[in-house]
Amino acid sequence: MRVGVGLPSTVPGSPGSAIVDWARRAEALGLxxxxxxxxxVYDVTERISLVxxxxxxxxxxxxxxxxQAGSVDAISGGRLSLGVSIGxxxxxxxxxxxxxxxxxxxxxxxxxxxxxxxxxxxxxxxxVRPGGPTLLVGGSSGEAFARMARxxxxxxxxxxxxxxxxxxxxxxxxxxxxxxxxxRPELWGQGYFALGGDAATEAGAAYLRDYYAxxxxxxxxxxxxxxxxxxxxxxxxxxxxxxxCDHLVLLPTVAGVExxxxxxxxxx
Amino acid sequence: xxxxxxxxxxxxxYLALLLRKANxxxxxxxxxxxxxxxxxxxxxxxxxxxxxxxxxxxxxxFDEITDTFATWDAIDVRYRGETLxxxxxAFSAIARVQLLGILQRRCxxxxxxxxxxxxxxxxxxxxxxxxxxxxxGVNSTVRRLGEDAFGPSLDVHTTxxxxxxxxxxxxxxxxxxxxxxxxxxxxxxxxFDGRTSTFIVECPGGVWQRAGLDEASEAESMAxxxxxxxxxxAGHRLRSNRSLWTSFVTVRNRTWHDGxxxxxxxxxxxxxxTIGSGTxxxxxxxxxxxxxxxxxxxxxxxxxxxxxxERQPVVERFQxxxxxxxxxxxxxxxxxxxxxxxxxxxxxxxxxxxxHLNLELRDPAFVRDVDAGFAFASTGRTSAxxxxxxxxxxxxxxxxLANRVVLAPPPLDAATEGVIGDRYREALVDAGSIGAGLxxxxxxxxxxxxxxxxxxxxxxxxxxxxxxxxxxxxxxxRTPARMALRLGHAGRRGATRPRxxxxxxxxxxxxxxxxxxxxxxxxxxxGVPSEATPGDLARVTEAFAASARMAVVVGFDALExxxxxxxxxxxxxxxxxxxxxxAFGGSPEARRRFPLEVVEAVxxxxxxxxxxxxxxxxxxxxxxxxxxxxxxxxxxELVRRGVDLLHVVAGQTxxxxxxxxxxxxxxxxxxxxxxEANEPTLVGGGITTGDQMNTxxxxxxxxxxxxxxxxxx
Numbered sequence: 001m002r003v004g005v006g007l008p009s010t011v012p013g014s015p016g017s018a019i020v021d022w023a024r025r026a027e028a029l030g031l032x033x034x035x036x037x038x039x040x041v042y043d044v045t046e047r048i049s050l051v052x053x054x055x056x057x058x059x060x061x062x063x064x065x066x067x068q069a070g071s072v073d074a075i076s077g078g079r080l081s082l083g084v085s086i087g088x089x090x091x092x093x094x095x096x097x098x099x100x101x102x103x104x105x106x107x108x109x110x111x112x113x114x115x116x117x118x119x120x121x122x123x124x125x126x127x128v129r130p131g132g133p134t135l136l137v138g139g140s141s142g143e144a145f146a147r148m149a150r151x152x153x154x155x156x157x158x159x160x161x162x163x164x165x166x167x168x169x170x171x172x173x174x175x176x177x178x179x180x181x182x183x184r185p186e187l188w189g190q191g192y193f194a195l196g197g198d199a200a201t202e203a204g205a206a207y208l209r210d211y212y213a214x215x216x217x218x219x220x221x222x223x224x225x226x227x228x229x230x231x232x233x234x235x236x237x238x239x240x241x242x243x244x245c246d247h248l249v250l251l252p253t254v255a256g257v258e259x260x261x262x263x264x265x266x267x268x
Numbered sequence: 269x270x271x272x273x274x275x276x277x278x279x280x281x282y283l284a285l286l287l288r289k290a291n292x293x294x295x296x297x298x299x300x301x302x303x304x305x306x307x308x309x310x311x312x313x314x315x316x317x318x319x320x321x322x323x324x325x326x327x328x329x330f331d332e333i334t335d336t337f338a339t340w341d342a343i344d345v346r347y348r349g350e351t352l353x354x355x356x357x358a359f360s361a362i363a364r365v366q367l368l369g370i371l372q373r374r375c376x377x378x379x380x381x382x383x384x385x386x387x388x389x390x391x392x393x394x395x396x397x398x399x400x401x402x403x404x405g406v407n408s409t410v411r412r413l414g415e416d417a418f419g420p421s422l423d424v425h426t427t428x429x430x431x432x433x434x435x436x437x438x439x440x441x442x443x444x445x446x447x448x449x450x451x452x453x454x455x456x457x458x459x460f461d462g463r464t465s466t467f468i469v470e471c472p473g474g475v476w477q478r479a480g481l482d483e484a485s486e487a488e489s490m491a492x493x494x495x496x497x498x499x500x501x502a503g504h505r506l507r508s509n510r511s512l513w514t515s516f517v518t519v520r521n522r523t524w525h526d527g528x529x530x531x532x533x534x535x536x537x538x539x540x541x542t543i544g545s546g547t548x549x550x551x552x553x554x555x556x557x558x559x560x561x562x563x564x565x566x567x568x569x570x571x572x573x574x575x576x577x578e579r580q581p582v583v584e585r586f587q588x589x590x591x592x593x594x595x596x597x598x599x600x601x602x603x604x605x606x607x608x609x610x611x612x613x614x615x616x617x618x619x620x621x622x623x624h625l626n627l628e629l630r631d632p633a634f635v636r637d638v639d640a641g642f643a644f645a646s647t648g649r650t651s652a653x654x655x656x657x658x659x660x661x662x663x664x665x666x667x668x669l670a671n672r673v674v675l676a677p678p679p680l681d682a683a684t685e686g687v688i689g690d691r692y693r694e695a696l697v698d699a700g701s702i703g704a705g706l707x708x709x710x711x712x713x714x715x716x717x718x719x720x721x722x723x724x725x726x727x728x729x730x731x732x733x734x735x736x737x738x739x740x741x742x743x744x745x746r747t748p749a750r751m752a753l754r755l756g757h758a759g760r761r762g763a764t765r766p767r768x769x770x771x772x773x774x775x776x777x778x779x780x781x782x783x784x785x786x787x788x789x790x791x792x793x794x795g796v797p798s799e800a801t802p803g804d805l806a807r808v809t810e811a812f813a814a815s816a817r818m819a820v821v822v823g824f825d826a827l828e829x830x831x832x833x834x835x836x837x838x839x840x841x842x843x844x845x846x847x848x849x850x851a852f853g854g855s856p857e858a859r860r861r862f863p864l865e866v867v868e869a870v871x872x873x874x875x876x877x878x879x880x881x882x883x884x885x886x887x888x889x890x891x892x893x894x895x896x897x898x899x900x901x902x903x904x905e906l907v908r909r910g911v912d913l914l915h916v917v918a919g920q921t922x923x924x925x926x927x928x929x930x931x932x933x934x935x936x937x938x939x940x941x942x943x944e945a946n947e948p949t950l951v952g953g954g955i956t957t958g959d960q961m962n963t964x965x966x967x968x969x970x971x972x973x974x975x976x977x978x979x980x981x
Contacts, residue, residue, distance in 0.1 A: 105924055112793060115769060131769045142927035146919075150771045171929060173978045174954035178920075178927075179771045180710065180720075182680050184978055218577060 001241040003267055004033025004049065005260055006190075006251030011207055013255040020044050021257050029264035033081075035190065035249035043076045050080045053190050053249055054138050054156055056087035058103040059096040062110045066117040069133050078128030081247075083156040083188065084111070085138035089214050104143050111135060111151035136188055140168065145175035154186025154246075161225070162239025165189050169244050189245040191236055193227040194253045195262035201228040204253035226253055230266045237267070269294045269561075269568075273401040274388050274410050276300030278312075279533030279550035280403030281371035281380075286325060286558035288378040297381040301404075304372060304384050310433040310467075310509070311338070311361040311460025313441075313544040318552065319360065325555045332370045336362055338459040342440035345612040346500065352612035352637075356630025359441055361460035367547070391529070399568050400529045401557070403550075406517055408535035418531065419522030424515050425540070427598050428481070429470040430489060432511045436504035438465045443615060444500050445600070451475030452601045453496060456542060467506060468541065469493050470597060473515075481513060489513065516540055516594070518587065524580070525572045532557060537583045539590035542597055543619060549586060553579055589619040602943040606968055609641040614967040624657070624962035638966050657965035658958055662705070662972065664912045664948065666877030667825050669705035670748055672965055674950060674974045679710040679724070681766035686716060686726030693739045700747030702980065706972065707743065708752045711830055712736075714811040717780045718757035718836065723766040727755060727815040737822040744823070752881065753819045755870075756830030757808060759839050760784035760797040772923070783808070785839040785846040785853065785862075791923045799848070800836075805862055808836065809869045816873040826913075827874055828881040829867060831902075833920040837863040838885055841902065842894045842921045856898055864905055871910045881913035881950065882906050886937030889919040889926050896940055903945035913972070914941055915950040932960060939969035950974060 005026050008014040014022075023034055023044050033049035043050060050072065057065065073080040086103045093100045118132025127133070136156040137148035148155050155172040157165050169187055176185050194204030205223040212219035227233040227250070240248045252259050271287055273280040276298050284296045314322075314337075323330045337360040345352045375382050391413050394400045402410025411418055437459045444455035452475065456468045476482060481489055490506050519538045524531045533550030557575045564571040596618040603614055616622055628635040636654070643654035646661050654660075662669045677695035692710075699707045713719040713726040726732050736753070743751050763779040764772055774794050782797035783804055789796045800808070812829070819827055831837040839845040840862045846853045852862045867882065874880050884906070886899045903914050916938040919925045927933070931954050938951035952974025955961060961973040 108924070109792070112770075112773075112791070115773070116793075140929065142929035142933075143924075145929065146925070146927045153769070167931075170931065170954060170956060173956075173976060175927070177678070177976055177978065178917075178953065179767075180679055181767050181771060182678055183768065184678075184981075220574075221577075 001237075001245050002032035002049075002247050003237060004035055004051070004247065004249045005031050005263055006035040006037070006053070006249055008252045008255045008259070010037050010211065011252055011255045018255060018257065022260060023048075025257050025260045029260060031260070031264060031267075033247060033249055035251060037251070043072060043079075045076075048079070049247075050076055051136070051188070051247070051249060052081070052083045053188070053251070054083035054085045054087075054136070056092050057084040057110045058086055058106040059092055059098045062113050063117070065110070066114045069114070070118055070127055073133040074128055078133075081134040081136055081154075081186075081188075082114075083136040083138060085144070085156070085158075088158075091214065104141075104147065107137075108147050108151060111137065111147070115151070134186065136186065145171050146179070148172060148185065149175035149179040149181060152185065154188060156188040157190065159190050159192070159222075159225075162236065162243050165240060165245065166243035186246050187244055188247045188249065189240045189243075190249045190251055191227055191240075192222075192225065192253050193233055193250045193259075193263065195228065195230070195233070195259060195266065196254070200254050200259075201226070204228065207253045233263075233266050269398045270396060271296045271399045271401065272394055272397040273298045273403050275402070275404030275408075275533075275535070276302075276368075276372070276382065276384070277403060277405055277533065277550065278367060278371065278547050279554050280401065281368065281375055282326075282329075282551050283401060283403065283532065283554035283558055284380040284382075285329070285371065285375045285378050286554060287561065288375075288380055289326060290558060290562055292379075295381070297383065298375065299386040299388055300382070300384050301387050302384065305365065305369075309364050309431050310464065311458065312364050312367065312547040313359055313361045313458060314548055315360075316358045318548040321552055321555055325558070326374070329370055329374050332374075333362055333367060334360070336366055336461060338362075338437075338461055340440055340459065343616065344438075344440040344442040345608070345615055346442065346444045347608050347611050348445075350608040352608055352634075353440065354612065354616060354627065354631050354634040357441070359458070361458055361466070363460050363464070364547075366461070394529075398528065399561075402529060402531040402535045403533055404535055406519060406534040406538055408531065410529065411519075411521065411531055411535050414526040414529055417523070417526030421520045421522075423518040423520070425518065425594055425598070426473045426515070427470055427594075428473055428476040428513045428515060429468055429541070430493070430511045430513045431509075432467040432469065432490065432493065433507040433509065434465050434467045434501060434504050435463060435507065436465055436501055437463065442500075444497060446496055446500075447604075448479075448496060450479040452604070454597060454600065455497060455500065457500075464507075469497075472598065472601075476513065486510075486512060518591070518594075520587070524576050528568055528572075530557065530572050530575070537587065539583075539586045540594035542593040543586065543590045545586050545590065549583060552582070589621055593619040602940070603968065605946075607641055607645070609637050610645075610966070610968050613638045614969075617963055617967050623959050624966055625959040642966055656958065656962050658961040658973065660965075662948075664826070664879035667750060667879050669750055669972075671703070671705040672961065672972050673704045674706045674708055674952075674972050675699040675702065675704035675977055676708040676710065676754075676952075676974060677977050679767070681721045681723035681768070683723050683725040686713065686719060686724070686728065686732045687735045688725045688732075688739065692725070693735070693742065696739055696751070697742050697746060699977070700743045700749030700751070704749050704975070706752055706826070707749045708828065708974070709754050711754050711756050711758070711835070712815075714755060714757050714808070714815040717762065717783065718759075718808075718811070720758040720762055720835075721764045721766045722775055722778065724758075727753065727818050728811065733818045733822055736819075736824075740823045750825035752826035752828050753824040754828045754830055754883065755812065755815055755819065756883075757783075757811070757836035759834070759836030760788070760790045760794065760845075761834055763795060783836060785836075785848055785859075788845060788847070790834065805852070805865075809866050812866050813869040813873050816870045820873065820875060820878075824878075826879045826881060827870070828883055828913075828915060829870060830883045831863050832883045832885040832915075832917040834922065837866060838921060841885070841898070842888050844888060844890060844893045844922055856901065860902055860905060864909060867906060867909045867911060879912035880910060881915055882911050883915040883917060884941070885921065886916050886918045886934065886941065888921040889928070890922055890924075893921055893925075896937055899937070900941055900944050903941050903947055907945060907947050911947075913948050913950055914938075914945070915974075916941055916970075917953075930954075932964075935964055935969055938964075942970060943968065948972070952976065
């Protein structure tokens, strides 16, 4: 299993320059990947894998998203994994005036279009890899697993304890078998962390409660799952590895580039 | 805080006392319609797990409750004159009237304002309360008054039951099955104190009517049941306490709260009595709500949200298990041909919460008997040292499989013009070497146009045939496994690219014309198939027969015809993909006609001592599509045409279907097809462990299991 780190782009107190420092620091410390929430990344690195965890596909222009992802993949020399799902927030759809009904079907159509666009090189720079960026698909419904298995290169899980990841992996593999795909899907997991004692713990919890306020009482549960000690983080990483995870991305909940150093230290 | 609780059952009383205990400043009023001491039903059951929660919540009532408990650790299944006992299950039960008495006394000592014989016809007077709790049971007035907000759905079950008591003290939780001229009745009986047992009689609605119980008085009903279960009652009498026949109602609500009004217990949710969890769930609700109010002091809406978020997933899990269990009892006559030991194992594992391994830990001797019975049915030999069900052999016609495990290595899509390559051959040989009883190939096409992808294998020319022959020679020489060829025609799902970057992506160049029941493309990007003409059908039938002849020559041990996944034969079966107006479309019989003609043509070529399997779709998983009853009817037709095994799959008839996200979603389908069409089944889909296979096989839900190949790497 390879372990990467998220960019703090949605954490308050992260100016653009801090993001650049963060990305370079993560690469310098040997982390495997850089992840972002619902954004396409602009690259300042050279070797590290780039992954979106995840972009809400149906509220975006299909052609534009395909082009942006193709560009980042080309600029980065084929290092992008594009993670997409229908997302969990209804207000994302309200804000962009897309209906929530039919969003699953729209995402499936988008996935088919991305591939066609990257392969046919109709718009944007030529992809570095023949099929374009790696496509990861998230979600937990029967439809989502089938969508992943029909169109994706892998599955991106929405977060939670290792046993929740393991249960989702079993369903992802079953769907992959059902669609008669060769090989196996890439399996991506994620978790939140804040390292640096009580202050970091508190700031991280406040950020998660705010970010997930739309889920009502679940925000507390998500905040309670934040990994705030070296022991909890190592146990989480071990649990994901045992559950068959290929790539784990640890997402920051407090800004400050020292988080990357602390993470690398715990993982070392 | 001022709290009004409507309903003085276990949930309402327990909540009231917990709130007063947590904070004596709370004013808590409980309104109950009945006088104290009035109660319906007899005993209620608790599990070990619930007892822990009750101990932590209030030690005083816990000690009193457990003091009067009847406890036992066995489940008896009485069936066909035998009693099968399984031990190691920890149960406790208490008389409902006693439980209420304990809770009422504790409420009184904590100064809860407890008012009996008080009806609450409207909620007009509740403005002065900080929290109003609807604890008024399955027929909740509070829920009805706020139904726009709660969004209730009431699911009335078709079986009828009556809740009796008896002065016979059963030694175990006892299931009794008795059949008479009217049909099959069952009893759920358990002791709840030193003198009395609950005795619930249940039967399907049709049986109940045939027995005249719809018009019988309470006394007549009781007399009928006493006669029917005379042997089980051993001279003891039934007792009635308004024990009227009724239908169970599963209550669900979109949400359990409306502002400051919140539902608990049966008012919010019910779970069928066959898993015995109603009182348990109600009292756990009370604990969770009291706890949430403590965690969110002064913020009632936040507390209610916390309560709902904590309880809903738990309750949904129980409701799912309860539905499985209720459905089992509704259709239990399906298992009437089972031997008693298998019948008992099937019953114990019905809701998916207990597996072969769980039972083995609780009662090794019982599972030894289950395994011995399974081995005997497989071999006709008795042995004190029976293998686990997955390692029992199976005979289909002249073919003897060493065990019940089937492996189908993932496709590689690397065949050249339909000829399999070395890597795929090695994968099949490896699957045999691992020890699978049967190795199943990926879909081999009956013609070049029948291939799924440009890299799919075929069985239509000498080159392909010779590659398969090399494979079989190697498998048979190097492994004990038997080999089955999966044969089919991709239909409108053909001419796609190798599936490394996705399935159902049409070839851009060097594709081929597609054929289907009707001219409907599979996806928006797929080519439009042509509607098969009578000439096409004759050619396809001949291609199937010719491929079957080749499969005989190269030495396949079994043959599987693919009628699933929206491929050509499947396209005829589904009303979503077959819009034909000729003799091959329209009614279910007409839609089955062409696939059955193919079966007949193939069976005529396939040797009588080798088994023929068919891969059937149990459901299109789509609105307006074929359903399980269609699959059962098809299975019956296949059996009549000499088919020996049904490989059960579902979905992929159309692109946007709705697959189930359960762990092993195909097993209930395989179960129904096996036990209603009376034919062996093969099932896969999320099966990754030996325990899953042992449970499915021992319970008679399928005869062979397809192990997910990726669970081995």
